[in-house]
Amino acid sequence: MGDEPERSLSLRAAARARRRSMGQLTSLVATSVALVWKSGRGLFVLLLALQLTAALALAGQVLAVQAVLSAVLSEVSVGALAPPVLVLAGLSALSLIATGVQGQVQRLLAERVTRSMWRRALIVATGVALRHFETPEFYNRLSRVQTNALTRPYQVTQGLMGMAGGLAASVAVAAALATVSPILLPLVVLGGVPVLLTNRRESRLEFDFALEQTVTVRWREYFTVLQTGRDEAKEVRAFGLSAWLMERFERHYDAYQRDLVGHVRRRTVLTVLGQLGAALVLLVTLLVLVWLIAQGRIGVAGAGAAIVAIRMLATQVQSLFKGVQVVFESGLFLDDLDRFLSLGTAAAEEDRGDEAPSSFRRIVAEDLHFRYPAAETEALRGVSVELRAGEVVALVGENGSGKTTLAKLLAGLYEPDSGAILWDGRDVAEFRPSSLRQRVSVVFQDFVRYAFSAGENIAIGRADAPPDPDRVRAAARAAGAEETIESLPEGFDQLLSRLFPGGRELSGGQWQRLALARSFYRDAPLVILDEPSASLDPRAEHALFSSLRDALRGRTALFISHRFSTVRGADRIYVLHDGLVAESGSHEELMARDGRYAELYRLQAGAFLESGGDRDA
Template sequence: MLTGFIKARFKRPLHFIPALKLVWQSSPNWTLARIGLVIIQGILPLFSIYMTKLIVDQVTISLALSNRAAALNDIVPLLVVAACLTISTTLFASLSDLVTIAHAQRVTDYMQGIIHSKSISADLEYYENAQYYDALQRAQQEAPYRPPRILDRLALAGQSSISLLAMLGLLLALHWGIVGILFVAAIPTVLVRMKFAGVMYHWKRRRTQLERQAMYLGWLQTSDLFAKEIRLFNLGEHFRQRYAQLRELIYKEKVGIVSKRSFAFFGAQVIAGLFVFAIFIYMVQQTLAGVLKLGDLVLYYQALQKGQNSLRGLLRSLSGLYEDNLFLANLYEFLDIESKVLEPERPQPFPETLATGVVFNNVSFQYATTKRKAIHNVSLKLQPGQVIALVGENGSGKTTLIKLLCRLYDPTEGSITIDGIDLKSFSKLELKSHISVIFQDYAKYHFTARDNIQLGNIERPADDRRIRSAAQLSGADRVIQSLPQGYDTVLGKMFDQGEELSIGQWQKIALARAFLRDSQVIVLDEPTSAMDPKAEYEVFQQFRELIQDQSAILISHRLSTVKMADYIYVMSQGHMIEEGNHHTLMNLNGVYASMFETQAQNYR
């Protein structure tokens, strides 16, 4: 009945039905407890007002008797029952409060987990799209409280329906027209709620990007990433004013909508109040005419009030569900995002040992947010045990090639194979477990030094020996040994007793993560840019000795390091323009030779 009403009236998909399934999945026991309390709390008011009628009637009779002491004995049992009903009502209200809070917390945490899972599984492409961030923002706003609110409203609708049916049964005994008047009186309020629910929904969607801009400005003012520059360039007040201007615009628009809604509500409530007052006048007239007893007047008046409240609660729940249904579209807009990098139906096993290596065959790639190709017909090979280097100016497509190799994207044209098998034929998880990558924008985890390195291979149990070995290879061990708690020291200043590291020291931690991973292909994308040339040279000397049968791809602007590679590919604007070893490229006297000579002059 409930879903049919909304579907027939608004012709919209019923998003709250799958949301209720999520509510059930989050905590079946709390959901059952909630339903039981709804039924009990819906029935209790009927018993309470009926006991009030019996007490009033008995008091009226007692006043006409001479032996009032005997009459009091007849009233006492009724008072005891009424007291028990009051205590029961209070008890179940307290239980309801407990169950509601506990259940809501469970649902909120469960929904946040779903948002996090979807965010993790979404293709990297979405993180380079402003519309994705709009969808994520709206989903994050709705996910924590919309499903619990739906349950609250359904609970209120159920409880109100039970109470309403009981009250209507009483009021029908007085006059059938009262029921019709109650429903007519409630219609204006429902229409106002539904109209402004739609207005608020469309306004919030329209202003999502403005909200995100304000949040970004707030983040700029509070994040340690920008603290130094904001103070050096005196940007704090500038950002604060821009933030205040955006929030003021949002405030004025929102208050304008709410003000119109409040005046409309006032008019609707006045109309409803006049209808109800007319019914009460009719009841008083019937009592004065002797048709109703005094107890009947109390009974019917209470039934009228509770019936009106129950009807108001039911219709408020219906209109609220319409509002929730609108806003849940935001949540499912995000949850319905589909991956373009698909898992193979029948994954091929990854080779235990590389035989022929990695081959890029005429690979082209274009990001979805631009018409310009990032990669144009690139072909290269990485043989087992070989170290190749990718060289080129910023934006030439080097990092994009690595993203394609890790299958964070699929090529627009061409193919990438490992031992002759297309990357698309491997399980994404297995493929990534055999490739170890450290990007230039490596992550800084505010965990212990041990945890920071262990994150490089969480599939294996923590092993202090392997962690220390990886740290020694990257040069991080000396840094960690100098910290107050050694490997148990929390890195960064976000938490108590945390120790901040320099950029170069953070890079060594990130390198240790890459060395810890037991993979057949290692990719280092500008991983030592913050190190001095001597430290970088030592790292790569150790690296060459370490990899043995592993294959490696090195991206670096320091050509003194790059020349140690077995083979070098030079890129420019997404094209592969030169290739060969260091001596071949120097003899070619092309772009690579020019870059090398330019850098070499700085050291002469």
């Protein structure tokens, strides 16, 4: 994260360059309007109609006030006074109704737009290469998108509608005011200029503040998750972390609030200056009105109508310029959003190539090198392995030796920095990445425990097709999970989470069997199992590996394990050390070689050897 300030400065500079280009800002606005239109064109048209109705009602009120005052000053009968009073009351009611309905319609439209933006953001988050998840900048950008940018497209359109409503109302009220005294019009319009100038500066301050607070907000959210997460709850209590976590949470929140106070103070000063400028112009306008009355150029009824019109017009002009501020401010956040969404475009463009074959005879990884972003050393430093159809191949080695990284490369989740992975002689770089991943089934050590039904937890192994109940049951049987699932109150329909009503929970070993069933259901030619027996007891582990070849039904398996007793039956074992293949061969060959594998095997088997157990070493 050392280069984060430089990236923030770069993003801020890019945003300022964007601010100087009205053409680019116009493009952002057009994109936002198009999104809102697509999300709910009927609601959008209704909002515009309500804006126009409210504007015309305001103009009508000015003329109605003048008519009421004229009737009162003329001392007409109550019957003659009633029509203008009724018109004024009706127009006031219409204006209030239009404004109230507009708020509810805006809520509906805002929700539709937000949903559409969430959909686009989630597509990006689930579609970009895994390398992005290794960098803090990606999380910073994702956090800003979640916090600020998802609602901004609607806010741009809302600002435009505010501008449209303010403009329509201003024109309508101005026309009414012009019938009283045209000379007052330019003064009222001029009153919005100070607000416009200060609002532009406020927009820039808001964007810069959001950018600067990204990391602080992320830390605050992280400590919130630690204190509210179900998986974290047991350890928080076991280690008594509540007070410590709360102190960290408070520290980051204090830092945010200190910066927020300064930010709010700066925005408040700008707001006060803008409003003082507007008030000064309004004062001048009212003084001119008083002079016009003193000169006899405006009657009492006209003066009353003028006062109402001036106040209305001043409010609408400020609303107009406030809409300009919303457009400019949101435009800056939309620029940041566009950068994030462009990652999805790049991912879609990268997902090209030939369809990966549905099977293979031989997979060869040649001289693979790979370094995680920002890592100082390579995770893989020239690894070569081979997998033949129908084989069970094992990867063993100490923590950090590169086993899981190699598995991720073979699964198509990462691309090597150099070297090649060949399927029957063809470089997998020629294949469409998503089609390659469809040919591989992976069970990671930290597999996800989905809050779905037992059947759905298995069937999502092939989520691109409707669930097949018979295949689901067969996969559960192959993984040794069928009996456990059948014992649940609702069987395969049982919800597996206590997060929701009616849910049940499984043990760690039971969950692991369910994850295995998911991989078998996928029915891919290559199955990668990362510590597939980590949560199983010795008896269950022995049963799993005894039946593994039958469960695979001719498919190729690559499994990673720290338990050397589980890899003895593998056709070939690769021993990784410090990102390299230290040695390879069958269990018997490696034991005869008396190298690293034999040393690690004896360390694990020592207790059994002393008790007269396995003497193979």
